[in-house]
Amino acid sequence: MKLSDTLTGEKRDFVPLDGTVRMYVCGITPYASAHVGHAMSYIVFDVLHRYLEFKGYEVRYVQNFTDIEDKLIARAAAESTTVEELAERHIAEYFEDMAALNVLDADVYPRATQEIPKILEVISVLIEKGFAYPSSGDVYFRVRKSPAYGKLSHRSLDAMRAGARVEPGVEKEHPMDFALWKAAKPGEPSWDSPWGPGRPGWHIECSAMALRYLGDSIDIHGGGQDLVFPHHENEIAQSEAFSGAEPFARFWVHNGLLHLDAEKMSKSLGNLVTIRDALAKYSSDAIRVSVLNAHYRGPGYYSDEALAGAERAAARLRQAVSVRAPGGVSGERLDPSAHRERFIAAMDDDLNTPQALAVLFDLARDMNRDAEAGRDVADARSTLLELGREVLGLRIEEREAAVDDELAARVQTLVDRRSELRAAKRFAEADAARDKLSALGVTLTDSTEGTTWALGSPS
RNA sequence: GGCGACGUAGCCAAGUGGUUAAGGCGGGGGUCUGCAAAACCCCUAUUCGGCGGUUCGAUUCCGCCCGUCGCCUCCA
Structure with a gap:
């Protein structure tokens, strides 16, 4: 099969390095309920996962949880709970959401907080190799040491430097240098490290987990387009600097972003529809059809009209x-x-x-x-x-009637009476009976073999 | 400002250098029915943002313009 690769910009034949397809897809930061934009992304990669298996490949699919991060710390404080509790709650919810959407499980779901030893190992090696440096308790990646930095997002360090934000009080050699390790502030969760207590920076956990569970060179690395820069750009830089193996990922696959009312759905804009909201109104098949009805690399649109x-x-x-x-x-x-x-x-x-x-x-x-x-x-x-x-992961099944026996018996009695009226050609009375049932939410279907009924609108 | 994507019927959305430009929704017609509903079947773009260029021929390739959007800061 042919697959597009963001790094090269080409669509080329996909052949795994060996018999097993190694696929890493960036997971969520579990500080809030997953939204339908997440649903779009994970449905896309679910279909890729399913199709690769359909083609006869064995797939090893790893998806992480970034369960330590600024937003989690802030949200936990706001809710007067712990980062662990907050993350645990949303991870459990995420699994329920994915199951409801008929998304197959990944093989491994590593969590950043459980990968600290590997993270520390990667950072230490980066420092040894001169790709990273400690700075007052933090550790930064030295982007100038990585000549190809910018190759994924197709931009130069100079171009980025122009727009770079300079954070006050942070001593970095270059504005684009990014944190591998962040010194702990009072009250924050922290782990011991050679550079003092702290926690991993945003990008390092994915490198560590991909390297640990899939090796130095993986077949497919996926995620939303919004992760191309800086997240995936930084992942490449770190991972290749650490292992010396290129390419870190043979295919970078990015899905387009979901829009709501002409704007990208995003946490910062607050224009979110959670997966649960969507599932309360539409079937998982409808959600999947609406996602799969457009090509994965283009934008998606969420609207009641589209979902209906x-x-x-x-x-x-x-x-x-x-x-x-x-x-x-x-x-x-x-x-x-x-x-x-x-x-x-x-x-x-x-x-x-x-x-x-x-x-x-x-x-x-x-x-x-x-x-x-x-x-x-x-x-x-x-x-x-x-x-x-x-x-495609559709269920294609009849909707569960979910009617208790007592109600069923009552409805059936009314339906039978109407059938008798129809047989007697007392149509006015029969129609009145149908209207009454309709008011109860029961839809009738007449056919030559009799009358069937269902709750809600048929099929 | 830099980088990138996209503009196809009322809406969503594939696609191709040249016989009829997929499919879905919506709309119209029909079948079925006592009438309905549901369901099914049929129809629904001489045309692919605008202007030029390349070509025997472009919606498809190239250039410019207009418009929409994304990334450059946390985000799937």
Whole structure:
């Protein structure tokens, strides 16, 4: 398959270094509930994960939690709790959110606070090699020592220097030098180090975890586009300086950012919709469809209109898997192999999920049409479910009725009475019964085989 | 200011140097139904931001312009 690489700007053939694909995706900083922008990112990498496995690769997927960081410290203080408690709570919530979105688990979920020895090792080696220097309890990375600094984000040190913010009271050799280790302030969580008590800087934890769990050279490093600079730029600099191995990551994969009302959804802007908010209104299939309906590298848009449309689209797939030829099949069958090939070709082309989804919709239409014509669509149904579920992570299942028996019995009684009225052609009374049920949120579906009902709007 | 991305039907969104420019939503028509609802089927861009250039031919390649957005500071 072909995959885009932010570092080179190329779309080229993806072949793992060896039999196992090593994939590292930057995880969350667990100081707040995850929002739908996170959902977009992790759905994208979930589909990449799933597709690589579908292609027969073994994948070792590592996703971190940065559970010590300025925001966590500030938020914990504001909530009068500890950093650990705050992080633990949001990590647990994150796992629930991901499960609800049908995102497969990574193989390892390392946490910064549990990787301090490796972090200290990396920093020590960087100092030994001259890539880092202590400065009054802090340790900084020396960007001028790294000649290729800026290669990922495609900018020069000079260009960055112009806009660099100079923090007062910090003694750095260059404005762009960044902290590997931060001296502890009173009351902050800290760990002992050769440079005094402190905590890791923002970028070092990802380098340490990637190096520890995946090695010096990994196949895919992913994250949102907003991480390209400075986070990933710094990760490359640190990791390559530490190991001497290049490239640190063979493919840098970045997803576009989710927008809400024409602006990027971000924590600082405060225009957030949490994953829980979204799941309260829309199914995970709808959320996934809305994400996968656009290419991962472009921006995404979250709006009620878009999600409602995606909900209808997801329902279309769900409906298609239940179609059967009325009155038996004629012996001809719908052969889905061409659809399957088109789907794979689309996914092979840098994960073109909009096109892959389109193939599934084409298949759904063909199934409806052919079933009506008396053809056997069993193979097509298997293909639709295989590709939709395994690769795109859709559930494609009937909504849970979630109706207790007592209510079901009462509704059924009313439905039966209406059926009797209809049979007697007392339509005015029958319609009144339907209206009454409708007011209770029950939708009726009449067919030649009788009347079925469901809570809420059908399918 | 520097770097980068993008502008395709009412909305979202793929795509291609040249037979009919995917798909979804919405809208219109039809089938089904006692009537509905739901569902399904069909239709829905002579045209791809504007102006030039390259070419036999460009929406697709190049240049300029206009517009939107992102990064350069914490962010998936």
